[in-house]
Amino acid sequence: MWKIGNVEIDNRVVLAPMAGICNSAYRKIVKEMGCGLIYAEMVSDKAICYDNKKTIDMLYMEDVERPIAQQIFGSDVDSFVEAAKYIEKEMRPDIIDINMGCPVPKVALRAQAGSALLKNPSKVKEIVKAVVNAVKCPVTVKIRSGWDSNHINAVEIAKICEEAGASAITVHGRTRSQGYSGKADWNIIRDVKNSVKIPVIGNGDVTSPEKAKEMLDFTGCDAVMIGRAALGNPWLIRNTVLYLEGKPYMLPTTNDKIDMCIKHLKMLSDLKSEKQAVLEIRSHVGWYLKGVKGSNDIKNKIYKMTKICDILQVLEEFKEELYEEEKCL
Ligand SMILES: Cc1cc2nc3c(=O)[nH]c(=O)nc-3n(C[C@H](O)[C@H](O)[C@H](O)COP(=O)(O)O)c2cc1C
Structure with a gap:
């Protein structure tokens, strides 16, 4: 057990915020897998204010997902202050997180938000202080570690955040200019x-349980945050x-993976319109069934489908096919 402020966290495994992925459906799956702390996908402060x-729909959360952090x-x-106050009142997350790592041009260049804040330590101080005082x-x-390899300033920024009242810090060991390439x-x-x-949460390239332990041992960090490796692999x-x-x-069996596709799709359909659920499950099916023998045809079929019932049928038939094949062996 460890704590962020007064929030008690059962274990040292944290789900990374991932835009377009970490909605309530995916988060509940990950929570059932025993995740200690979940970060919801980021929302724009301005969109909340407007x-x-x-964006307001993105704040939907169920109590079973706790403890949960909502990122802005x-x-x-x-x-920032107005959005944080709104989120605290309406969503009641356990933690509010400030994004200072997003590298995408729309956020970091056009809006001067996300990782662009790393270039402006006085603004970092101002924002963190104001949000801490507001909620x-x-x-x-x-x-992130910094803006680019000539401006690695994670230590300076972390100290500023701590001084300004932040209760924990997550460090993704890549610069903004690295994006997701290279090694963390x-x-x-x-x-x-x-x-x-x-507390410090370490993030970047944790792809297996063994890697998680390696990061904890090497860095001395309090918890590990897992992102991409959990896509299609909540196990x-x-x-x-x-x-x-x-x-x-x-490790999960092929049957487990297909069952998870079915469950995930049903959960998405409870949360979203049919069109949106279908769009989202396409990526997840690709991730869940990666490397599964005979799955390419299934994926191609699903990518063309627009109805949830058709996708469910294809997945059930695939399961049946594999079962029959196994019986023949
Ligand atoms: C599809 C996708 C969406 C992401 N969205 C966010 C986000 O909303 N907020 C954030 O702080 N980081 C976001 N990230 C970065 C991850 O939280 C994490 O820092 C990064 O993937 C490195 O961790 P990993 O090596 O375990 O994937 C995103 C990453 C991916 C792949």
């Missing part, structure tokens, strides 16, 4: 951990929790 319906991105102190729940900040630098996570007293969360407890773990 009462944008699509933006660049203007007043909008009662703990505030955390997610940063775990040295910078270790340096931040050695420079602040608040990684369960297995990492087990491995860190010194317990054995099992």
